[in-house]
Amino acid sequence: MPSKEEKRRRRAIVQTIQDEKWAVAEAQMPLSKNDLNDLLNMLEDTIFEKRSDGTIWCYCDETLAQTRAFLRTRNLAEDDIIPWLNEYGGFCDCEVSSNVGDSWADRLNN
């Protein structure tokens, strides 16, 4: 069993590695955190509806129609951003919201 001290040291190393990975990932983002944040918020409002019976309704049509419309409104580079969203599992509007949202939510709030 590694000592408490050793465990703490290892955790710090893992944390540093993760921070560096995120720093690289953020440097490679084809859109700003701000734009991504707004995109995710827009999708959440547009794609999902909480019904009175508590169920969540999904309006996704299995395309990136809403995402593309958003990118166009802001004059963002669709050709760079769509493959990037795909990398994080966003192949349609609801997947961008859930998968890309899951990956990035924590990074966008700080």
Ligand SMILES: [Zn+2]
């Ligand atoms: Zn979908």
